[in-house]
Amino acid sequence: MSIFNIFKKKQNVEEMVNETENQIDPNVTEFDSNYLSDSPELVGYPSAEIQNLIYDIALDGIQPGESIVDYGCGRADIALLLGPELDYTGIDFNPVMQNVSIINPARFINDDWFNSDVTAEWALNILSLTIPYTEEQIANPFEYSIKTIDHMMEHCTIGSVIVCIDSDVEEYVEGSIAISATELVRHYGNKYRMLLDKSFNTNMFKLVIFK
Numbered sequence: 001m002s003i004f005n006i007f008k009k010k011q012n013v014e015e016m017v018n019e020t021e022n023q024i025d026p027n028v029t030e031f032d033s034n035y036l037s038d039s040p041e042l043v044g045y046p047s048a049e050i051q052n053l054i055y056d057i058a059l060d061g062i063q064p065g066e067s068i069v070d071y072g073c074g075r076a077d078i079a080l081l082l083g084p085e086l087d088y089t090g091i092d093f094n095p096v097m098q099n100v101s102i103i104n105p106a107r108f109i110n111d112d113w114f115n116s117d118v119t120a121e122w123a124l125n126i127l128s129l130t131i132p133y134t135e136e137q138i139a140n141p142f143e144y145s146i147k148t149i150d151h152m153m154e155h156c157t158i159g160s161v162i163v164c165i166d167s168d169v170e171e172y173v174e175g176s177i178a179i180s181a182t183e184l185v186r187h188y189g190n191k192y193r194m195l196l197d198k199s200f201n202t203n204m205f206k207l208v209i210f211k
């Protein structure tokens, strides 16, 4: 399952069909040995530039040295952008991600994020609510997001940062789950102070929820 289509608009059905044909080249047999360790595609990004752009947006506002627990960290590539004072823990239930991650294995929790009790100053969730992984999530994506964000808020001391696909905009996003930024703001508005940024992409948002 891919979230590549988050990053581009689909124009029409013909374009989608042609694109699918173009993506599959039956003559290519060469295996890219760096795919697991390096490729942005493995963690859902069409290019390293877009991956770094999303990480920069997510980290904007977090001070160097502040501790982070990263929900659905993938390979924990974002840790490479943190300075030497890095205080980072990644959580991902996919064991392949831990195997190919370069961060200290002691800082990588290979489990469902609901089983983590690590508390940090910040809890991050970068596009990890947007791909259908579990039956519970598929059955009710919004409830699943709330349950996840509640867990994040219980395990952070400054706040949570959520980067997600926005269901408030009508755009074709193949194979992904979108969450309404408006509904999240409505849900948490009475309890927490928040910052919502929808300026960096047509169909994504960054929501910061402060403790």
Ligand SMILES: C[S@@+](CC[C@H](N)C(=O)[O-])C[C@H]1O[C@@H](n2cnc3c(N)ncnc32)[C@H](O)[C@@H]1O
Pocket: 003, 043, 044, 071, 072, 073, 074, 075, 076, 077, 078, 091, 092, 093, 094, 097, 111, 112, 113, 114, 125, 126, 127, 128, 131, 133
């Ligand atoms: C699209 S990838 C994003 C990875 C990372 N946040 C990044 O931006 O590079 C989403 C990751 O979330 C993980 N994930 C999804 N639901 C999870 C859960 N409930 N517990 C732990 N990991 C989860 C998946 O295994 C996957 O590696």
